[in-house]
Amino acid sequence: MNNVSENALKWTEQVVKNKAKPRSKIKIERRGKMMTLICIALMAVVATSIFIFVATKGLALFFEHHASVLEFFTGKDWNPGKKDAAGNPVAGALPMITGSFAVTFLAAIACAPLAIGGAVFMTEISAKRGQKMLQPVIELLVGIPSVVYGFIGLSVVVPFLREHISGSGFGIAAGTIVLAVMILPTVMSLSVDAIRAVPDSLREASLALGATRWQTTYKVVLRTARPGLLTAVIFGMARAFGEALAVQMVIGNATVMPRSLFEPASTLTSILTMGMGNTVMGSVENNALWTLALVLLLMSLVFIIIVRFIGRRRDAS
Template sequence: MNLPVTNKQGGPPGKSGKWGKHVIEEARGRAFVYFCVLLMVVTIFSIVFFIASRGLTPFISQGVSVKDMLFGLKWKPEGNPPLFGALPFLFGSFVTSVLAALIAAPLGFCASIFMTEIMPKFGRTALQPAIELLAGIPSVVYGFVGLSVVVPFLRDVFPGQGIGILAGAIVLSVMILPTVTTIGTDALRSLPSGLKEGSYALGATRWQTIYRLILPTALPSLLTGVVLGIARAFGEALAVQMVIGNAPHIPRSLFESATTLTSIITLEMGNTTSGSLHNNALWSLALILLLMTFLFVFVVRMLERRVKR
């Protein structure tokens, strides 16, 4: 039995140079990918370590109580004694983010259903570019539009000055609408076509198929889009800061002024000295914001596991 002749490198005769070149290119590509991954991991851990080291300093060496910060109602860092109650900021962030999700979720789900089930071709042609355009608008533009349009409307229709929780929630709902819609559209398009065909074969109408089969099946993926939208709304600063009023207290209605974690950090960080108690307390708020982001990521991962099951 005649065996093919090979060279010392294991390739066909006369092609050792080409094979060696391929091996070198593969090694370079692998090394570049590993370097990028390592750089990304080091960057993430460096950011987490820096924020944690600065944010934990008030609790470890400067005598601030975790309980007082999480459940305190008064924020007076320059007072005597200084008070660092962050509950109004946590309340404002949670309420505006959840209200924004409650407004954006039905609109995003309906837009996703329209683009995938009702008029797919026209929907993709008309709605998809508009949604992508919303995602590219800077947050300061959203804040300016909210201050010029939403706030006067609320002032004329509802009691109060128009600035408050509801104005911030409306602005945030428009900002997170592209996230909810895009993820919902991808989730609906990824469903097996046999689901709809089987439903139609059993005599179900289009709307029965949508709300009894398609929506329950894609619900975990749709909720993933909602959670990611809440995560973005929770971390938004400038747009909310322009319309929420920035009052450090817990509001009694949706039409009263409030503030958020991101707003108080951006407003006061530039007026503090690095290493001071006030500055480190603001880093503690940033640490709370980072931990909430990790919580949202964990919820998204749990929903993804439910989808795979």
């Protein structure tokens, strides 16, 4: 009888534990969901706060100091501390905007063939050898700080352009070369992921129909992976557009309209990094720099929207 009662007691305890166990799991799941929601809400609050803060500071140039929006985006003279005949600050940001877009697009044009070609080599031509050869190079390039890129550009690229082409060596061409190397690992890594996402069944079907290896790669794999490759290039452009220190060291930082790739120019980021520490908070010069920062932030949002649009089209297809 004692054994029977003990077994019954153990069985009862086991049943109670089995019933209590799901409840504890439910509590843990609820806590996990709550922590996740808190983290997401915190991220949303931080992002919104940053945008509101930058927008408030950036728009002060137009609302407090009565600068012209049209003159800001089309003017060629940058001297916010000076006033024109109408009493408005002379804040023409067209040279910096032009320099930023020029460096970004040229770096993307120079980088995209190299990155996509390396990705094709790593995935379609020689996966094992390409992985051994290019993966360490990508990891090395990712780990190099931007100031080192800028110093290498200042010590190697600028003297090379000065001695073998023309001018002082500073300019959009030097910034393009440095940025192309900087965004190469980002574009190549994303391109590799895009190409690997292409189903093997498409490759097998193309080869079965008599297509050569190159025809399969060019007409099937790359065309199927085109949305992912475009996303990779745009991610690289977003990084190039927001890069500051490396570009500042090699572009020359002259607030004039660029007339040549080999003459000193400037970008939004280079003027920001040069002037932010030399202005007083709330002054016209400081608010003008915040306006440049607002333009940079809006352009980052544009790049993000483009990436999401391409991603949705890829999922829909």
